[in-house]
Amino acid sequence: MWWTEDRPDEGGRTTIVCRAPDGTHRELLRAPWSACTRVHEYGGRPYTVTPGGQVVFANLSDQRLYLLGDDGEPKPLAGDGRYADLLVHDGRLWGVRERHGDDGEIARAIVSVPLAGGDPRTWVTGCDFYASPTVSPDGRHLAYVCWNHPLMPWDGTELRVVDLSSGEQWTVRGGPAESVLAPAWKDDAHLYLISDCSGWWNLYEIGLRGGDARALHPVEEEFAAPPWQLGGRPYTVLGDGRLAVLHGRGDLRLGVLDPASGTLTDLDVPCSGWDAALAAEGTSVVGVGYSATLPRSVLQVDADTGTSTALGRHDARLPAPSYLPLPRAVETPAPAFLYPPHGPATTGAPPYVIFVHGGPTAHADSALDLEKAFLTSRGIGVLDVNYGGSTGYGRRYRDRLKGQWGRLDVADTIAAAQWLAGEGLADPAKIAVRGGSAGGWTVLAVCCRSDVFAGGVSYYGISALAPLAQHTHDFESHYVEWLVGPEDPHVYAAREPLGLVDGVSCPMLLLQGLDDPVVPPQQSAAFADALAERGVPCTYLAFDGESHGFRRAETRAAALAAELAFYQQLFA
Numbered sequence: 287m288w289w290t291e292d293r294p295d296e297g298g299r300t301t302i303v304c305r306a307p308d309g310t311h312r313e314l315l316r317a318p319w320s321a322c323t324r325v326h327e328y329g330g331r332p333y334t335v336t337p338g339g340q341v342v343f344a345n346l347s348d349q350r351l352y353l354l355g356d357d358g359e360p361k362p363l364a365g366d367g368r369y370a371d372l373l374v375h376d377g378r379l380w381g382v383r384e385r386h387g388d389d390g391e392i393a394r395a396i397v398s399v400p401l402a403g404g405d406p407r408t409w410v411t412g413c414d415f416y417a418s419p420t421v422s423p424d425g426r427h428l429a430y431v432c433w434n435h436p437l438m439p440w441d442g443t444e445l446r447v448v449d450l451s452s453g454e455q456w457t458v459r460g461g462p463a464e465s466v467l468a469p470a471w472k473d474d475a476h477l478y479l480i481s482d483c484s485g486w487w488n489l490y491e492i493g494l495r496g497g498d499a500r501a502l503h504p505v506e507e508e509f510a511a512p513p514w515q516l517g518g519r520p521y522t523v524l525g526d527g528r529l530a531v532l533h534g535r536g537d538l539r540l541g542v543l544d545p546a547s548g549t550l551t552d553l554d555v556p557c558s559g560w561d562a563a564l565a566a567e568g569t570s571v572v573g574v575g576y577s578a579t580l581p582r583s584v585l586q587v588d589a590d591t592g593t594s595t596a597l598g599r600h601d602a603r604l605p606a607p608s609y610l611p612l613p614r615a616v617e618t619p620a621p622a623f624l625y626p627p628h629g630p631a632t633t634g635a636p637p638y639v640i641f642v643h644g645g646p647t648a649h650a651d652s653a654l655d656l657e658k659a660f661l662t663s664r665g666i667g668v669l670d671v672n673y674g675g676s677t678g679y680g681r682r683y684r685d686r687l688k689g690q691w692g693r694l695d696v697a698d699t700i701a702a703a704q705w706l707a708g709e710g711l712a713d714p715a716k717i718a719v720r721g722g723s724a725g726g727w728t729v730l731a732v733c734c735r736s737d738v739f740a741g742g743v744s745y746y747g748i749s750a751l752a753p754l755a756q757h758t759h760d761f762e763s764h765y766v767e768w769l770v771g772p773e774d775p776h777v778y779a780a781r782e783p784l785g786l787v788d789g790v791s792c793p794m795l796l797l798q799g800l801d802d803p804v805v806p807p808q809q810s811a812a813f814a815d816a817l818a819e820r821g822v823p824c825t826y827l828a829f830d831g832e833s834h835g836f837r838r839a840e841t842r843a844a845a846l847a848a849e850l851a852f853y854q855q856l857f858a
Contacts, residue, residue, distance in 0.1 A: 287572060287597055288314075288335055289584050290321055298837025302333055302341060305597050314341060314354060322346035323516075325370035325384045325394075326415075326761040327803055327834075331517025331563070334372035334379070336401065342379055344369050351379070353401065364399045364406055370516040375421040377401055380428075382416045382516060383408075392760045396430055410448060410455070415439070415761070417516055422471050426450055427494065429458070429469045429477055436764030440465050440512045440647055440677070440684065445479055447494060458496045465681075467510050468520055472545070478502075478529070480510045480520065482681045489521065489531065491545060503543055503550045507533045511562040512647050512677050520562040522571065524589055530571040532560050536621060536678045537651050540571065542589050553592040556580065558652045572597070576653035578612050604654075611662040613652050613670075618705040620698040621672040621679065623650060625658050626711070629665035637857040638667040638712035639743075640702055642721030642728045646687060646695060646769070649676040660846060666853060669706060673698035673728070691769035692781040695728045696735055703738045716740055716857045720849070723805060723834065724748065730783035730813060733790050741793045741856045743849055746805045746834060749784040749813040759803055787816040793823040795852045797845050799832030825852065 287305040292298065299320035304312050315321060321332040323344040333343035341354040342363060349368045352360035363379070372381040378398040383406065385393045396410040396419045410416065413432040417439065420429050428450055433443040442462035448455040459479060460466035467480040467487065475494045480487050483499075487510040490499040509531055510520040521531040521543075529545055532538035537559030541552040557575035561582065564573040569589045576582045584598040604610070613623035627636045639661060643650045650670040658668045672678070674694040675687025687694055699719060707714035718741045721729045726747020733742040748754055755766040755773055771777055779785040794817060798810040807828060814826035827848055829841045836842050 287567075287584070287586070288333070288341065289574075289598055290332065291598065292837070293317075294837065294839035294842060298839075299346070300332070302343060303598060304341075311598065314358070315343070315360075318347070319360060320346035323368055323370040324349060325368045325382060325516060327759045328515050328761065330370045330515035331372070332370070334374055334381075336374045340401075342372060342374070342401075344372075351399065363401070363403075366406075371417060371419060372517070373420065374401070376425055380419050380421060382419065396428070409450070410446075417443075417513060418467070418469055420469055420471060421450075422474050424474045426474070429471070431460075431466060431469065436767055437462060438647070438762075438765060438768065439467070440482075441768065443467065445469050445477070445492075447477075456495065458494070459490075459492055459499060467513060468518070470521070470523055472523075478521070478523070478545070485682055486680045489529070489543065502529075502545050503533075503548050505533070506680065507535055508538065508678055508680065509533045511538070512645075514645075514648070518562045519564045522564040522566040524566050524571070525568040528569075528589065530564055530566060530589060532562060532564065532573075534559075534678075535680075536615075536649065536672065538562070538678075540573065540575070540587065553587055553589070555585070555587055555592055555594045557585070557594075576651070578652055578654055579607060579610050581654045581656075605656075605659060605663070609663045610654065610659050611668070615652075616669075616705075618669070618671060618698075618702040620674060620702065621676075622702060623652055623670045624711075625662050625668040625670070627662045627665045627667040629663045635710060635713040635716075636665055636667050637716035637718070637740075637853070638669055638706055639853065640699060640706075640717065640719045640739075641668055641670040642673070642695070642699055642719060642725035643670070643676070644721065644723035644725040645677075646673075646675050646691060646724040646728075647677055647684065648724075649678045657846060660850070661853070664850070666857070667712060669702055671699060671702045673702075688768055689771050691724075691766075692727070692731050696731045699728055699732050700736050700738050714738075718742065718853060718856060720744070722746060726805075727783065730794075731781075731786070733792055733794065734783050734786035735789060737791060739792055741795070741852065743795045743797070743852060744810070744813075745797045745836075745845070746799060746802055747783075747796070747810065747813075748805055749782065749809045751778040751782045753806070753809065757806065762804070784813055784816060787813065788820065790817060790820070790822050793852070793856060794825075795849060796824065796826045797848070798826070798828050799834065799836060799841075800828050800830050801832060802834045804834040 301315040321343040323329040323332040350365040351363040368384040397406040414434045417431040444460035489502040492499040529543040558577040561574040611625040706712040720743035722745035726744035817824040
């Protein structure tokens, strides 16, 4: 078994860990090697394993592909681009390649590279984006997902197949109003896929040439998560032909689906949810599961008995269970997870912090989050909100945010604070709000538009729309059009926090990485300067060498310490 683990104490690098059949673990990459791909900037699974057990990975610093030799030394396999969504078939490495030209142009393709050495061969070009390349068992066909600007992969994609002998290509399923994801071959003539044609990401079977798709288990639940990163596996084919699947509303449960009968049986495992990254070995399922008391952990589950075994865990040293908050699902009216404080005894209603997730096409889950425990154990409650537009609740809920970013998310966050106060759960004068990236945008926006909050904390939040729309990376270069609408100075000025900064009256804490390619540091700096000009209390902390999402242990510790100090002063 192989998986990746972050090393915050080693500069935030990512290593690859192998678990041998005897249960021993071995780290395959030593510093300074770091397995990380920057395709689409958000990357994804940065490695694959050959049938003989050799690991191929993308290295962070140069983005080249390397093959780990028997001596443990990485050997260059391919350069000239970034690579992701890797797989091995018949002695060749297949994947998505992304090239950045000197003129700023970006070209993507599906290519294959001989493992024995040699130049890459290009198989598919012409679309703006590619994902999920997979070769048929007989090696004659390649299936893949593609889409073009201005769409995101949860808006509309196509499942296509190419004949590797003739080069003929055709569309099997999908279009601009249907999100098709994660193809897998049932046999040489049939494919499994996930589509939201019903309004929910469900599993289907379809023929090689298309035609009618057969729903395997039609239900108003999601069987996938939004593919922000490449290489995800929301389901996997077991050795006996059954499918291990993830499904649910909000958090995804693990189950086994019989594609012939449509019977879906949930596995009784100690997890409230799973990441969309499954693999199979015979009738065993391997994935990353979590619960309110279990950090994201690599687990192996017997698909017949449900017996689970922990293979690896990122946070092995946990606080005593009494310090871990147990979430309660609530409606505010937006779905949310409530984490009551259980720290030092206080009189009266306690303070609360509302967490606003990023994305915004993403969702808050019930996984153990030590940042939440850090606050709740100190007497500060947390409410994590899945505002309109969040994923996990079907396409209609996801599409509610179309053209409404900066309105609907703001309204739902304010409503969540009012719900807390109205239920008597929080002191209405001691409710703060925090979020990162798109969640940081919502934090800035609610503090501009409302006096409900005592203060706001923004991690690399977006404050201005025009620079974001004009200068952000290619993957999200048209995302703002969907979220807000076509670029219009009047609309942007009425929606963006930087244009509404006169409405801020509460203290703010802004945290930013100086090497952020997604939300440039100028966004946070400009908002901090605008607050300073108005005399609004604001602390701006910038971290050199950090990108979009802090990776280094010292940065995380400093940011959390600053955040706690901010709340303590705010709620004093």
